[in-house]
Amino acid sequence: MFLEGKKPHLAVIAGCIFYGMNGLFIDRIHDMSIAPIIFYRLFFGLLFLCIYITARGKTSDLKLKKRKGSLLLQGVLVVACMLLYFTCLKITCVSIAILLQYTAPFYVMLASPLILNEKIRKESISALFIAIMGVFLIVKPENLSGIELTGDYMLGIAAGLLSGVIFAALIMNVKILKAEYPELAIMFWPMGVALLLLSPFALEVSPDALYGNLKVLITFGIVSIGLGEIFTILGFANLKAQTGSLLALVEPVSGVFFDIAVLGIGLPSETLAGCAFILASAAFISLKGSENIKESEIKLSFEST
Template identity: 80%
Template sequence: MAVILGCVFYSMNGLFISRIHDMAISPVIFYRLFFGLLFLFIYIVARGKTSDLRLKKKKRSLFLQGVLVVTCMLLYFTCLKITCVSIAILLQYTAPIYVMLASPFLLNEKIGKESIAALFVAITGVFLIVRPEGGLSGIELTGTYMLGMIAGLLSGVVFAALILNVKVLKEEYPELAIVFWPMGIAFLLLSPFAFEVSPAVLYSNLKVLAAFGIVSIGFGEIFTVLGLANLKAQTGSLLSLIEPVSGVFFDTAVLGIALSSETLAGCALIMGSAVIISLNDSKKLPEKGVKERPRTF
């Protein structure tokens, strides 16, 4: 439920971006991080959880997570700029494939038949939702477009690395630290972009940017990391495919974008795969015992 809720909050990105004017994407990402981190810090202090932010071992993994966050954003938006929204989403959400291939070697997780079936069902669903006009046969594979495709594929690989690294960090850090420190590192790495926007333009977009940061970085990141840290990496990566489904319905409800039969079918397939993988994992919970319950906030 935490991963699904986090994906719902993340899927509101398009609603906020559509309301931000006269700003390049880099400063938008920076101020999104600024307001998100400010919200997180206030939340942590208010809950008396500042001790959770104490640095322990695996500082390199924390720094790596911050670098991965920035890299994933830049690769995704590069693909988005060169190709189109549908290709960028489709390529980034190949991440569960890489997670499923890598988790047996890196995390000693077994690949079940249900996970493989759910993966194929979910990827088919994503393709139906965001498939480019004319299908894959209409995609160019030369020149600049190829660069965009490579950036999109790499964004999927980096997204998978983010999910896997959360499981590594969970061995040492509570969820709040896994959220806060990597985002703080990403904030510092993107700080040069803060000066690419004039004060007047920044002021005119301030309310939207603040809401954007609180919703996506605050609520979205907290719920997503809480879920990913306490699930198998394969399960978490598959459930993250709920995000494009949520995005479709927000686009329909708020922006008035019409739904095609293929889009509805794709949403149904992704929701079905989420049910398959969730029910499969819930059957295994009693075997793990009650003692290993997820940390709550």
């Protein structure tokens, strides 16, 4: 069946929708700086993953093998990507932060032939061109009413662009790790490394602030790190890096949708047109693109997880 062969595509899309809710939670967290927010988001997300892995009886999947350095690198990249992304989010806005992070497909397209020996397919180039038009329509400054291009704002833009570079490295490193580890290990260990690296920030928040934001932080961790991570890693591990990075552009669209539907942020018609281009790009690469492993292997991978 068509949908059977597209499970990795649908997994990435589902994960990106969960990640697209980040702005909803950030908007509801008060009296906490970026680093403690990320720590507690990771803490509750990792706790959810532990429960999920134990309930599925898959603790044996967490056995450490070779490429421990790549697992450690993945954790460091996760921390750097989160800090840069949320810095951009705090300084600019949800839509801009997501869209700048998702310049990642550009970097994946350039680097994957050298690092992963992937060929640049004409479908990827066509989808990327469509996505470029969508990103341009959304982020061009004249569409961002009420935003001043101050020094702080430009710092936020730089943080967002750098988060895109690191996110591209994350996607490609997942492909490298997939040769040695099952998806659950690729989810769990880097998140554990990231949690340890961010642990010094746990005490930066007062008990009152933590208690006041506790429900939001728990939900944030489960939705973003828990569900978002499960779906996106399943998808990324079973797709070509180019295909996965292009499908991940669904997240900015979902972020824009939540901006409008929940936060009530008014966006111009050009922004909505840009979303349409990005969705068209994701649909095109999903329909025309091909996975880099056999469909039978994809099915076994999903069933084992």
